[in-house]
Structures are given as C-alpha cells and as structure tokens.
Amino acid sequence: MAEQSAEQASVAQAMAIRLWNSRWLLVAGVIGILVAFAFAGISAYVLVPALLLLLAAALLPATGLRHSGENATAIEAIGLQRLSGEYLAAAVADPLIIFDRSAAIVHANAAAFAAFGGIAPGLSLPLKFRAPEMQTLLDSVLSGTIASDVVDYTEKLPVERAYRVSASSVGHGTDLYVLVFKDQSETRRIDRMRADFIANASHELRTPLASIAGFIETLRGPARNDPAAREQFLQIMQNQTGRMARLIDDLLSLSRLEMKPYLKPGTEVDLRQTVDSVIDSLAPLAHENSVVIERDFAKGPLNVPGDRDELFQVFENLLENACKYGQSGGRVVVSIAHADDGSEPGIDVTIRDFGPGIPEEHIPRITERFYRIDVETSRTQKGTGLGLSIVKHILTRHNARLTIKSEVGKGAAFSVHLPTHG
Numbered sequence: 148m149a150e151q152s153a154e155q156a157s158v159a160q161a162m163a164i165r166l167w168n169s170r171w172l173l174v175a176g177v178i179g180i181l182v183a184f185a186f187a188g189i190s191a192y193v194l195v196p197a198l199l200l201l202l203a204a205a206l207l208p209a210t211g212l213r214h215s216g217e218n219a220t221a222i223e224a225i226g227l228q229r230l231s232g233e234y235l236a237a238a239v240a241d242p243l244i245i246f247d248r249s250a251a252i253v254h255a256n257a258a259a260f261a262a263f264g265g266i267a268p269g270l271s272l273p274l275k276f277r278a279p280e281m282q283t284l285l286d287s288v289l290s291g292t293i294a295s296d297v298v299d300y301t302e303k304l305p306v307e308r309a310y311r312v313s314a315s316s317v318g319h320g321t322d323l324y325v326l327v328f329k330d331q332s333e334t335r336r337i338d339r340m341r342a343d344f345i346a347n348a349s350h351e352l353r354t355p356l357a358s359i360a361g362f363i364e365t366l367r368g369p370a371r372n373d374p375a376a377r378e379q380f381l382q383i384m385q386n387q388t389g390r391m392a393r394l395i396d397d398l399l400s401l402s403r404l405e406m407k408p409y410l411k412p413g414t415e416v417d418l419r420q421t422v423d424s425v426i427d428s429l430a431p432l433a434h435e436n437s438v439v440i441e442r443d444f445a446k447g448p449l450n451v452p453g454d455r456d457e458l459f460q461v462f463e464n465l466l467e468n469a470c471k472y473g474q475s476g477g478r479v480v481v482s483i484a485h486a487d488d489g490s491e492p493g494i495d496v497t498i499r500d501f502g503p504g505i506p507e508e509h510i511p512r513i514t515e516r517f518y519r520i521d522v523e524t525s526r527t528q529k530g531t532g533l534g535l536s537i538v539k540h541i542l543t544r545h546n547a548r549l550t551i552k553s554e555v556g557k558g559a560a561f562s563v564h565l566p567t568h569g
C-alpha cells in the first residue's frame with residue numbers, strides 16, 4: 148500500500164516537473180487560444196478541447212535530445228525518493244554514523260557496529276569518541292562554520308586501527324550530520340615496512356662503506372709507506388665491496404620477484420637435475436668449510452611445475468646456509484622424496500645439517516628481511532640476511548611451503564614442499 152502511494156506521488160511529481168518545464172509554452176498557447184476566441188470568434192466548443200489538448204501535450208513525456216535530459220532529472224527524482232538513508236548507509240562499506248545537532252547517534256551502518264563496540268542510536272558521540280581530535284571535528288561541523296572536515300583518529304581497542312574520519316552536514320535543513328571512517332591501518336603498515344626496509348638496507352650498506360672510507364684514510368696517512376699493512380687493508384676493502392655488491396644483488400633479486408608476481412605457466416622443473424647442479428656449484432664452499440654433502444634422492448622422475456632458475460636460487464640459499472651455519476656438524480644431507488602426507492601430492496626437498504641448530508623463538512622470524520640470529524656470525528659468513536626472505540618469496544610464487552625443524556645442538560632441517568600439480 149505504502150509503496151503504491153509512494154509511486155503515485157512520484158508520478159505526480161514527474162508530471163509537475165514536466166508542466167513546470169513547459170510553463171512558458173503553455174502560457175503562450177493559452178494566450179493564443181484566448182486571442183483566437185476573442186477576435187477570430189471561434190466557438191466555446193472549440194475553446195475547451197483546444198485548452199485540454201494543449202495541457203495534454205505539455206504532460207506528454209518529452210522526446211529528443213533536450214528532453215532526454217529532463218527525463219533523466221525526472222527519473223533521478225523518482226529514484227532518489229525511493230532511496231532511504233538506511234539503505235544508503237548500508238551500501239557504504241566503511242563505518243558510517245549519522246548524528247543529529249546534539250551529537251547523538253541517529254543511525255549507524257553494520258560496518259560501524261562491527262568496528263566500534265557499544266554504539267547505539269541515542270548514544271552521545273563525544274562520550275563514545277573521547278579523543279580530542281574527534282571532539283574538535285564534531286565541534287567544527289556542529290557549529291556550522293564549515294560544512295565538512297577531516298581528522299586522523301586512532302581507535303585503540305579491541306585492536307589498534309588508524310582511521311581518517313570525515314564529518315559533514317547532510318544539508319537541506321535536515322539538521323543531520325554524517326561521520327565516515329576510512330581505515331588507514333593497512334596503508335600505514337605498508338609505509339612503516341617500507342621505511343624499516345630502507346633504514347635496514349641503508350644501514351647494511353653504510354657499515355662496509357664506513358670501513359672502506361676508514362681504510363682509505365689510513366692508507367693515505369699512517370700506512371702510506373707500509374707495504375704489508377697496505378696489502379692487508381686492500382684485501383679487507385675488497386671483501387667489503389664484495390659484501391656491498393652481494394647486498395645490492397639480493398635487493399635487486401627481491402624487487403625483480405616483486406615485479407613479476409605470477410609464474411610463467413606450463414614449465415616443468417627436473418628437481419633431480421636442479422638439486423644436483425646446486426650441489427656441484429657449492430662443492431668449493433662445502434670443501435672450504437670441511438662439510439661433506441650426501442644425496443638421498445627417490446627413484447624415478449622428480450618433476451614439478453615451476454621456474455628452474457628460481458628453484459635453483461632456493462636450494463642454493465638453503466644449502467649455502469647449511470654449509471655456512473651448520474659447518475660444525477661436518478655433513479649435510481640433501482634428500483628428495485615423494486610427499487605422502489595425505490594432503491596435496493607433491494615432492495619434498497629437505498636440506499638437513501648437524502650444526503648448532505636454531506633456537507625455537509627465532510624460527511618464526513627467520514624468513515624476515517635482514518633477520519639474523521647472530522649478526523656477527525652472519526657477517527663473517529658474508530651473509531646479508533636476505534637469503535631466506537628471497538626463498539620465501541619464490542616459494543609463495545610456486546604455491547610451495549617451507550617447513551623449518553630444529554633441535555638446538557643437533558642441527559636444522561629446511562624442508563620445501565612443492566606441489567606436483569601447479
């Protein structure tokens with residue numbers, strides 16, 4: 148019933164709009180007919196139908212280019228009349244609160260209820276949002292000096308979330324106002340990560356650079372005429388430039404991986420051949436560290452979908468770590484086996500060393516950029532702290548999993564589970 152009467156009201160409104168739009172034509176028509184009636188002596192039987200005809204013509208829906216604009220206005224008027232504020236608020240994904248002149252909540256959408264506990268119609272906003280910036284925002288909009296304003300506001304509980312809050316007057320004499328909360332937490336987190344990353348990267352570059360600068364100064368001063376010291380310092384400087392070059396290579400590697408988030412589909416990698424060539428390429432390092440690398444490969448083909456160069460980089464990083472940090476164990480076992488854990492079918496490549504192992508509390512953080520258990524050991528091993536974060540990046544692109552198991556004093560095992568169906 149209510150819907151029908153609303154529709155009738157809308158149609159009446161559309162007719163009124165059409166009449167208003169053609170008011171001047173109507174006036175001219177009526178004057179014309181009256182003049183004809185007065186001077187040309189047309190009969191009253193013609194006069195009334197002529198006036199009715201003129202009215203009907205004015206009420207007909209408009210056609211043509213000019214009229215399509217008017218039509219759209221009429222449709223918009225009808226459409227907006229059907230729209231309730233409640234539906235509009237529900238369609239907004241961000242938390243939205245409508246309030247009145249006394250700053251009491253009139254309506255809040257579902258997102259607002261989910262974001263802020265304990266809000267209800269009638270509740271005073273200054274009591275709910277006690278932060279000074281929110282009070283200022285409410286005051287400035289309610290005082291009527293400005294129509295809208297924006298502030299940054301942080302909600303502490305249940306979890307910390309940062310919002311950009313805008314307040315504006317609904318207008319048209321409604322005496323209503325609206326608050327919209329835009330969640331900025333994710334953007335802030337990414338900004339913080341980027342700032343941390345730049346700080347870490349520049350710190351890592353600054354350390355070898357400072358040492359090189361120091362040695363240059365010594366070589367030009369006190370060690371100017373000391374060939375033995377010169378030789379030793381030049382060697383250190385060469386090591387430091389090598390470290391800077393490795394760091395830049397790793398940074399470029401990470402950014403290249405971030406630039407191409409999807410794998411080229413359809414390429415297969417022979418894990419037996421790939422892991423074999425990783426072992427061959429690291430034979431000199433293993434020899435240098437007195438580590439024996441043992442192979443334990445399953446029989447038959449060991450192929451997975453993926454990118455060969457990227458998987459090479461993964462196993463190279465893991466095996467290099469095992470040789471460097473697990474050196475004291477004297478041996479490293481590299482195994483490839485079909486995974487039969489009942490979940491998705493795949494192949495597990497495990498690199499196990501028998502060194503000091505990794506204390507449990509470090510395991511969850513070890514794949515973070517620049518995270519090292521012992522910075523000094525890593526530096527003496529020419530590590531940049533980026534190896535495992537590159538590994539993690541590549542494995543994510545391969546839909547693969549990295550599992551780290553370790554017992555302090557007994558060694559560490561890094562296991563990569565690669566699905567056989569991409």
Ligand SMILES: Nc1ncnc2c1ncn2[C@@H]1O[C@H](COP(=O)(O)OP(=O)(O)OP(=O)(O)O)[C@@H](O)[C@H]1O
Nearest residue numbers: 468469472519520521525530531532533534535559
């Ligand atoms: N097999 C392992 N045993 C003990 N500690 C390990 C082992 N593998 C990694 N770690 C620890 O994890 C840290 C991070 O390793 P990651 O490979 O990310 O960096 P890195 O080896 O220091 O540098 P990069 O790999 O870039 O040369 C290492 O510094 C080391 O402390």
Ligand SMILES: [Mg+2]
Nearest residue numbers: 464468534535
């Ligand atoms: Mg490493």
